[in-house]
Amino acid sequence: MKKITIGEAARQSGVKVPTIRYYESIGLLSELSRSEGNQRSYEPSDLDRLAFIRHARELGFEIEAIRTLLHLQDDPHQPCASADAIAKARLIEVEQRIRSLNALKAELELMVEGCGHGRVDQCRVIEVLADHGKCAHPHH
Amino acid sequence: MKKITIGEAARQSGVKVPTIRYYESIGLLSELSRSEGNQRSYEPSDLDRLAFIRHARELGFEIEAIRTLLHLQDDPHQPCASADAIAKARLIEVEQRIRSLNALKAELELMVEGCGHGRVDQCRVIEVLADHGKCAHPHH
DNA sequence: CCTACATCCTCTAGCGACTAGAGGTGCAAG
DNA sequence: CTTGCACCTCTAGTCGCTAGAGGATGTAGG
Structure with a gap:
């Protein structure tokens, strides 16, 4: 599990740093870990989630629709x-x-x-x- | 010069009452007269202006672009x-x-x-x- | 003249989806 | 040990309205 900083996550996902923090603040990202110095650290699954959100936003889905889609993705046995x-x-x-x-x-x-x-x-x-x-x- | 109330102006122009007040507050409408009881009163040229703004908004022009277009309309000798x-x-x-x-x-x-x-x-x-x-x- | 009711007034706050900035902390290189 | 960047939190601003509170005005009927 390689953990990366928010800056690196922004670079890799194409989502800007403040936007990532915003998504976290509105509960789109599941609880993520922090380093000793209280800095956010991201692992590959977080990057996947960010990419999912970014792609959905590019397709024009609203945040609330994306929230629903993410819930569905989290629970793949739902219809x-x-x-x-x-x-x-x-x-x-x-x-x-x-x-x-x-x-x-x-x-x-x-x-x-x-x-x-x-x-x-x-x-x-x-x-x-x-x-x-x-x-x-x-x-x- | 028939003067009408804001409600009637809204009905005739298709711009909602609060939106008309909003346009006035940001300076899109030239100074208009008030009745004794401090109520706004509109005359035909104000309705033309509202229709112009509404049409431009429907075509997707931003407020600042509309402001410029209105200035141009006010001064028809400009190129x-x-x-x-x-x-x-x-x-x-x-x-x-x-x-x-x-x-x-x-x-x-x-x-x-x-x-x-x-x-x-x-x-x-x-x-x-x-x-x-x-x-x-x-x-x- | 009084009352009821619609319409008007001003002012502030909220929407969505961020973005910008202030003021402070963490961390790695030289 | 200092420099300097990247990080942290928090608040406020963006655009173009929209909603609501709390109060004044205007009109129609009794």
Whole structure:
């Protein structure tokens, strides 16, 4: 069991030092050991947990969802229906967000294209912002 | 000049009452008049401004960007290059976000499809989260 | 004129997920 | 033994609101 410092754990996991301490403070990391001088020390399983959290955060899961997923991981004989449900919910969120961003993209492109680079009173960017009715897709 | 209350302004602009007060507190709305009893009163130009802010927020512009856009709108003889730049920057952000979300979507779909609805120790959702290397596209 | 009730007012605190900084301790190298 | 970095705890700040307390105003009905 090689124990490493929080700085080294940060380097290896890609999670920043204050963020690791934050995750500990909100109870995402199981109790970990301290050195004589009260410094945190991490072992490989802690690094796995940090990597799990980081990956889940990158995929946009909320902390509370991650807490549930970690509980499931800790108890591998549970049925995985809830993990499945969490991932599916996230997928639906992502799909909606993509649709909405595509609409925004279209709107922004029209604005930027329509800008004649003159003065503000002829600027399509300002004009469209001021009048929602000038949007191509009035859904947002 | 018909003056209306904050509640009516909220109804007409689609911006909630506390949010209108918040925008005023951070200086997004120009000085507005009050009734005898110290209640805010709004006129049509204030409603236009609220609609502008709301539309810009829906398009994802940050408050500070909106502050700049409002200054530009207030002074229509300025060149519109900065409005253009703000909109372009936002467009680039949106495009990046869409790309990144599409990658997440692919990952989540693989996770959800691969889940055999059995127990956690065979669950692909947990497995992939735990091991970034199992991602199809290891870019995030 | 009085009462009831909705709406308004100000002020402070809370959300999520960190991030920044102050002020102090531990530890390894020279 | 000192230098200097990495660590510790704690508090407060970020963004864009949102919620709630506690009180004032405005309006409609009796």
